Amino acid sequence: MQQHTTTLTFTTRGRGLSEITPEVRRWAEAQGLQTGLLTLWLQHTSASLLVQENADPDVQADLERFFTRLVPDGDPLFEHTAEGPDDMPAHVRTALTTVQLSVPLVDGRLALGTWQGLYLWEHRRRGHSRHLVLHLLGA
Amino acid sequence: MQQHTTTLTFTTRGRGLSEITPEVRRWAEAQGLQTGLLTLWLQHTSASLLVQENADPDVQADLERFFTRLVPDGDPLFEHTAEGPDDMPAHVRTALTTVQLSVPLVDGRLALGTWQGLYLWEHRRRGHSRHLVLHLLGA
Amino acid sequence: MQQHTTTLTFTTRGRGLSEITPEVRRWAEAQGLQTGLLTLWLQHTSASLLVQENADPDVQADLERFFTRLVPDGDPLFEHTAEGPDDMPAHVRTALTTVQLSVPLVDGRLALGTWQGLYLWEHRRRGHSRHLVLHLLGA
Numbered sequence: 001m002q003q004h005t006t007t008l009t010f011t012t013r014g015r016g017l018s019e020i021t022p023e024v025r026r027w028a029e030a031q032g033l034q035t036g037l038l039t040l041w042l043q044h045t046s047a048s049l050l051v052q053e054n055a056d057p058d059v060q061a062d063l064e065r066f067f068t069r070l071v072p073d074g075d076p077l078f079e080h081t082a083e084g085p086d087d088m089p090a091h092v093r094t095a096l097t098t099v100q101l102s103v104p105l106v107d108g109r110l111a112l113g114t115w116q117g118l119y120l121w122e123h124r125r126r127g128h129s130r131h132l133v134l135h136l137l138g139a
Numbered sequence: 140m141q142q143h144t145t146t147l148t149f150t151t152r153g154r155g156l157s158e159i160t161p162e163v164r165r166w167a168e169a170q171g172l173q174t175g176l177l178t179l180w181l182q183h184t185s186a187s188l189l190v191q192e193n194a195d196p197d198v199q200a201d202l203e204r205f206f207t208r209l210v211p212d213g214d215p216l217f218e219h220t221a222e223g224p225d226d227m228p229a230h231v232r233t234a235l236t237t238v239q240l241s242v243p244l245v246d247g248r249l250a251l252g253t254w255q256g257l258y259l260w261e262h263r264r265r266g267h268s269r270h271l272v273l274h275l276l277g278a
Numbered sequence: 279m280q281q282h283t284t285t286l287t288f289t290t291r292g293r294g295l296s297e298i299t300p301e302v303r304r305w306a307e308a309q310g311l312q313t314g315l316l317t318l319w320l321q322h323t324s325a326s327l328l329v330q331e332n333a334d335p336d337v338q339a340d341l342e343r344f345f346t347r348l349v350p351d352g353d354p355l356f357e358h359t360a361e362g363p364d365d366m367p368a369h370v371r372t373a374l375t376t377v378q379l380s381v382p383l384v385d386g387r388l389a390l391g392t393w394q395g396l397y398l399w400e401h402r403r404r405g406h407s408r409h410l411v412l413h414l415l416g417a
Contacts, residue, residue: 043391104274113182252321
């Protein structure tokens with residue numbers, strides 16, 4: 001049984017989904033294991049991870065629109081506003097999604113479904129540098 | 140330390156929760172390990188996994204009603220409509236829940252709480268064949 | 279490769295977030311491993327786990343306000359009311375968040391980001407005794 005870890009850094013360009021499947025898959029499948037578990041841990045509280053359809057880009061735009069309506073920027077409900085009208089919505093959006101995913105590795109490949117892509121979801125309006133810790137355990 | 144993997148397939152009958160605890164537990168506890176970690180990975184983007192109360196069936200009906208109101212079918216907000224009025228809501232509902240769970244195995248048994256059940260949540264109106272990858276690591 | 283498990287019990291004082299980072303970190307980092315994966319499993323269906331900002335307490339108050347508005351107590355939509363007007367909202371809030379987290383251990387420390395804290399979120403109005411199973415795997 002082996003363990004491998006690394007940290008990938010992604011520079012986002014403001015609110016929206018960025019597919020990270022290629023970078024994650026490349027690192028995970030390069031460690032030469034046949035069976036294992038890959039854990040992704042995003043070290044932030046205003047960006048999150050998402051598994052979604054990677055075929056039609058309208059899906060990503062609709063997800064963004066839904067979350068923007070559900071958690072409006074500048075909502076007077078919020079008192080934590082010192083970091084901008086999009087900061088507290090970013091925390092709520094992160095709470096509604098996740099910062100962690102664990103994907104099995106089977107036959108040397110991540111067990112993603114045909115239409116599944118791994119996404120980094122930036123919830124702040126401005127771009128940020130986001131750190132993703134990867135931990136792979138297996139043989 | 141050992142690893143075991145399998146894929147279970149569930150045929151859903153349209154939107155709603157189906158308890159999968161017995162099938163998951165049976166496979167996990169049959170591998171003969173005492174301590175470990177079982178990861179469930181659902182290979183879809185319009186169905187999800189949920190841990191919920193397995194006692195009163197009203198809880199499941201209420202969850203369904205809440206999500207139907209929160210993410211209405213046919214919402215004019217959505218542009219991804221080619222696959223039907225329930226397709227984009229299915230993606231949103233999946234984003235609001237999860238496709239992955241990792242449950243510890245302790246003393247040879249999954250460490251579920253007394254009232255916890257594992258559910259597969261079909262978010263499309265029509266039934267589908269859903270694939271669940273299981274990965275068990277332990278000793 | 280080693281495995282360690284324990285169960286921590288937290289007594290909540292009613293609805294709200296309680297930071298559990300110190301207790302979780304203390305146990306995980308005391309097992310003497312350098313690299314590994316820590317899984318937290320909360321054995322309940324009306325309380326959940328959350329990773330959020332641990333700097334400004336307004337963030338926690340705003341999260342609470344948002345979820346209270348999104349899932350109102352006593353909503354006439356709900357039929358599962360026998361356990362009180364806050365019971366079904368507690369199940370929905372748990373479904374919208376999570377009962378499981380897996381955090382990598384790197385260089386002997388949990389790989390939390392600078393501003394990330396681990397929280398137990400009690401969703402019932404009254405306090406409860408909540409059981410958190412911890413499973414650590416690594417070397």
